[in-house]
Amino acid sequence: MSAQASVAPAPAEGAAQAAPFEPVIIGFTCNWCSYRAADLAGTARTKYAPNVRLIRLMCSGRLDPTFVLKAFSEGADAVLVTGCHPGECHYIEQNYKALRRFQLLRRTIEALGIEPERLQLVWASAAEGVRLANEITRVTEDVRALGPLNWPAGEIIDIDGVDLEAAWEATGGDEAGPPEIPDGVAPDGVAPDGVAAGQSVEAPR
Numbered sequence: 386m387s388a389q390a391s392v393a394p395a396p397a398e399g400a401a402q403a404a405p406f407e408p409v410i411i412g413f414t415c416n417w418c419s420y421r422a423a424d425l426a427g428t429a430r431t432k433y434a435p436n437v438r439l440i441r442l443m444c445s446g447r448l449d450p451t452f453v454l455k456a457f458s459e460g461a462d463a464v465l466v467t468g469c470h471p472g473e474c475h476y477i478e479q480n481y482k483a484l485r486r487f488q489l490l491r492r493t494i495e496a497l498g499i500e501p502e503r504l505q506l507v508w509a510s511a512a513e514g515v516r517l518a519n520e521i522t523r524v525t526e527d528v529r530a531l532g533p534l535n536w537p538a539g540e541i542i543d544i545d546g547v548d549l550e551a552a553w554e555a556t557g558g559d560e561a562g563p564p565e566i567p568d569g570v571a572p573d574g575v576a577p578d579g580v581a582a583g584q585s586v587e588a589p590r
Contacts, residue, residue: 406529407436407529408463409436409460410438410464410521411440413448414467414468415442415480416441416442417469418467418473420441422510422513423517423518424514426515426518434526436528437521444475444476444480444483445480446476446479453466453490453504457499464503464505466487467509467520473510484506502528
């Protein structure tokens with residue numbers, strides 16, 4: 386009898402190889418700085434991950450917390466908030482208010498079963514197109530490692546009916562004063578311009 390080489394069975398019809406996970410990221414950008422940085426990155430043909438969908442706001446301080454929750458409830462795997470560096474906001478100190486809301490939202494989404502790492506904050510000036518592109522790519526890789534969110538928002542909370550007025554007042558009021566960035570470092574791990582590590586940041590007066 387002649388020996389025959391073993392042949393691997395053919396895959397069943399219709400079987401498809403699983404496609405790699407590509408996260409969907411919603412990015413809120415400041416009109417004066419980070420949006421222009423993204424535009425600069427495109428003009429300079431700087432490559433970055435195409436997973437982010439940018440939404441322009443006049444200022445990062447305009448970010449309503451419901452925007453973030455709505456993005457997650459509509460299928461976003463992560464949300465990226467970007468704005469001017471501390472002390473460089475065109476509206477004086479609105480990015481400090483954005484920082485307060487960011488800190489509150491991270492605690493809120495964790496309580497709702499979402500990893501805090503899915504909400505990121507990056508400072509970028511209008512001239513930092515390369516830096517913003519690198520940060521977008523970094524965030525994309527971080528979220529890809531986390532995997533898809535699949536957040537069953539409808540079973541947990543009514544996003545359209547939720548009242549976040551108390552949260553808005555708690556993080557946006559002037560009476561609380563400017564927040565200190567932990568260890569003097571911006572949330573994306575980069576010290577603000579002109580601020581040494583370990584030095585707190587104060588809002589301009």
